[in-house]
Amino acid sequence: MFGFSKAQAIGFLIMVAAVAIGPFVLYPIFLMQVMCFALFAMGANLLMGSIGLLSLGQAAYFGMGGYVCGYLVQSYGFTPEVGIIAGGLTGAALGAVFGWLAIRRQTIYFAMITLALAQIVYFFAVQDTDFTGGENGIQGIPRSALFGHLSLNNDLAMYALVAVIFLAGVLFVHRVVHSPFGQVVKAIRENEPRAISLGYKSEHYKWIIFIIAAALAGVAGATKAMVMGIETLTDVGAAASGLVVLMVLLGGIGTIYGPILGALVVVAMQYYLSSFGAWVTVIQGAIFMACVLVFRRGVIGELAYRLKTPL
Amino acid sequence: MAEAILETDGLTKVFGGFTAVGGVNLRVETGTIHALIGPNGAGKTTCFNLLTKFLQPSAGTISFAGQDITAKKPADVARLGMVRSFQISAVFGHLTAVENVRVALQRDRGRNFDFWRSDRVLRRYNDRAHELLFDVGLSDAVDVPAAELSYGRKRALEIATTLALEPRLMLLDEPTAGMTEADVSRIVALISRLRAGRTILMVEHNLSVVSGLSDKITVLTRGKILAEGDYATVSNHPDVITAYLGTDHA
């Protein structure tokens, strides 16, 4: 099915079931946040896992997607789907420009450029303009009605929309990885000079991956803005960029389900450990170090390794 | 004189004051096997990097199949039909042997930017990939990840991948380095079998391989051509003997 391995197909069915039952068991807003961050992390994982590029500035696309969506829906009364699509396009456009600058460098230099460019975006967002609202952000974004008809004010209706976007995102990312394009991308990750010597211009493939990752971040940020009704600096800052890297590492780099599990764990910590205040950050830091030092494959990565099957 | 597929004029590469390749005029004739030999550090790999444009020459020009390629990008040079292998075996470790070869084969689709299409479309290359793997003796390893192959078999896979592109000129950098005796004779047999209708430029340290395969030999030392000719000519050349035995510095 859809190029899934057997274990992946089973994983997908389990996930669909969990998404369907979820809102009746857990707080729907929490689950919607998880799905938004999962989409965000799946994009980051395309960069980190598929082509081996570590971006430290993914929040720029996530946050700007949220701002553009929030602004269009709140100030101009556009419907949610327009806002979300615009968020994705914003991510893609910003990713096209920033990616073009960043892909010329490798490893740590690539990471630094992505970070620096994202800081510029943050600096722009901090300014108290009509657009981003500075420290206040954009408040009270109305959920309004999908296509102007289907009201999203009910959490379950909103949930259904987020679930569809999320599941479509999972299938989309899987398709990208298992496409003719994805095959060349893997070759570039494995041995870039060799891929070039076969006649592939690696920078073009990296650029496309970068744009796709940024577009997914934009859609995720826009969707999250619709869910929460606000868009603030938290989503566009360096901390959010770090968090998404943590999600990918924790869940398992280069796996389909890793970033999703990573998003679930990290968002859950913020929700359910919030009474610990600043300690949440310390715990996240400790997990981060554990992942880097001893647990390199991440949870799903380790599971896939033990079961000898891609997950 | 036969037609040259590759010709350089005054090819030079300077690394921060050190001339790794200095004024090399190389002429590779169509349909021949041409060996580039020389002691360690002579500049052979640097030459390959220049020819395939992985390095930009400090001076000199390169023409391939009648076209000046001095200013081209490496991927474009590859698309013109000059394909190299690497001194250190270069395979796609996490891809299986058949996937390695398919990466080369799928290039004939054009740009391969279609991320929305299923990779099932690549299945039409499977037959050809299996043939190529059979040719290099890897039929039993089709679905083995390249990283798990022995060193000699990785090199064989690399050659199969290069051949998949039907290159007009193949550049092999030490195809038999680090191989067992048996692997070496397998590669030599493979290259002699392949040679019909192909042009190969290879760097090789193993002189029995060179003597058995090559039509012409160019000896490089310290970035300069020391001698050129067939094996008999070159092996009796006094400067070559000095350079190879090494003690007696000229």
Ligand SMILES: Nc1ncnc2c1ncn2[C@@H]1O[C@H](COP(=O)(O)OP(=O)(O)OP(=O)(O)O)[C@@H](O)[C@H]1O
């Ligand atoms: N990128 C570089 N920067 C500086 N010096 C370099 C670079 N690449 C190669 N060199 C130097 O150029 C000289 C030629 O190196 P090259 O790798 O071409 O030799 P080679 O003939 O292939 O040797 P070997 O038989 O050991 O493979 C060496 O002295 C090497 O140190």
Ligand SMILES: [Mg+2]
């Ligand atoms: Mg060398």
